[in-house]
Amino acid sequence: MTYPEALQELVEEFQAIEDKRERLEMLFELADEVVELPNDQWDDETRVRGCQSEAHVRIGITDGRIQFLSAADARMVQGLMGILTIALDGLTPAQAVLIPPTFAEEMGLLNTLTPSRSNGFRNMYDKVMTELRQNRGD
């Protein structure tokens, strides 16, 4: 499938960067896109397993549209969350669940990330998609 327009643009931007350090710095900047899940709302329900650092996500639905809240103690993980925030923004759960996880690989981020982080990203993606399917009533 094709990605939502904002996500497609991000994929192309990452693909244009050859230097790993620059890719990382761009990922760090995307951390600012996160709608923060406050620390006092972190619990076992929100925790993303498989990450080396603390990472938490929560899905909210307002007027049928997704609100993605997240937080992590590593800027890199927050950057990944920032990408998901952009990807999911304004979508309905039914639209969002059609987004495949391949964008991270296409952005060259899975090369940037360690295997544990890659698994952590996949765990985060799977957790978000599972919750969206539940919200959709699957």
Add this chain to the structure above:
Amino acid sequence: MLRDQFPILQRKVNGHPLVYLDNAATTQKPQVVLDAMNDYYSKSNANVHRAVHTLAGEATEGYESCRSKLKQRYNADRAILTSGTTEAINLVAHAWGRAKLQSGDVIVLTEMEHHSDIVPWQMLSEERGVELRYVPVSQDFTLDMEAFEHALDGAALVCVVHTSNVLGVRNPLEEIIEKSQAVGARVLIDAAQGLPHSTVDFQSFGADFMAFSAHKMCGPTGIGALLVTQSAFDEMEPFMGGGDMIETVTIEGSTYQTNEHKFEAGTPRIAEAIGWTAALEWMETFDLENEHSRLIEIASWVAEELRGLGMNVYGRHGEHDAAVVSFLHPTINSEDMAHLLDARGFAVRTGHHCAQPLLHRLGISGTVRASFYVYNTREEAEALVDELRGIVEKFA
């Protein structure tokens, strides 16, 4: 130049020369080790201890030469070849612990131990009701020796790490062994981080068991050893059953080998043993003590520089400590730091380093760790400090 003998150090990572500073996790291998393993597979590959043909003889000789080398280098009665430090410690827990310990017996551990010297004892404790006592680590990164003396009361076994993989701190092993012997306790030393930086005369050292790995001293992964005194060896019961560890097998039962083979069931790690022998011989081509002095001076300098950059540094970098610098920046996440370093070719480690109780005591969940070995240079250390300075200036 010593460094030129390591082909991997010629490569680039992310477009930058590799600066490999993850030596406490594993070291790189010199060409002689790669050649020895390749030669074995190319010319002598066969199983050991069984057939009479020429290749089998060469393979057996190669495998057993590793044991001979270990016994000679460390002056040990017995050297059991294992898959590494972890298996060596588990072997003690099974072959000695399950034969000798029962409910109410006491094992003394320390908070500085690697998980591989904690978990096997916790499993034994759950199974047998053995009591575990942990010696705390003080704020100066050393063991609380007063607490150690209290913990010794009634101890049957004392397990202590030679040198911390997180802090680089070398423990006062001579004192620990002497006091443990005074109460009649056996002593196990986890020397995974110690023996790559120093050598030991095992018989005069006084410990009963010493576990270590080849891959942290320029040998291959997948092989290590347990040095054992003859008296402790005599108390060990077979752990894994199978081929090579038996003398006779009938349907009524089996009898076992009486030498180290009793604990090496199945086809052993032949190529790895041959590679390790090559590494041990290679390590005799230079003065390890001099190299250690050079490296601890580098590590001490790096630690001081990093403090100057506002980092918290964990460790004391004394004369006999390992060249390990664990650090954290107050605002830059350790994983972010490691990824930024990797993007410029620096290989460092982050995380809990398989020593969560120690990190818990220090009140942190992980560190960035740069660990130096014999091929590392002062220039690489300076490049690391420069890179970290740039990262702090940009991201703090």
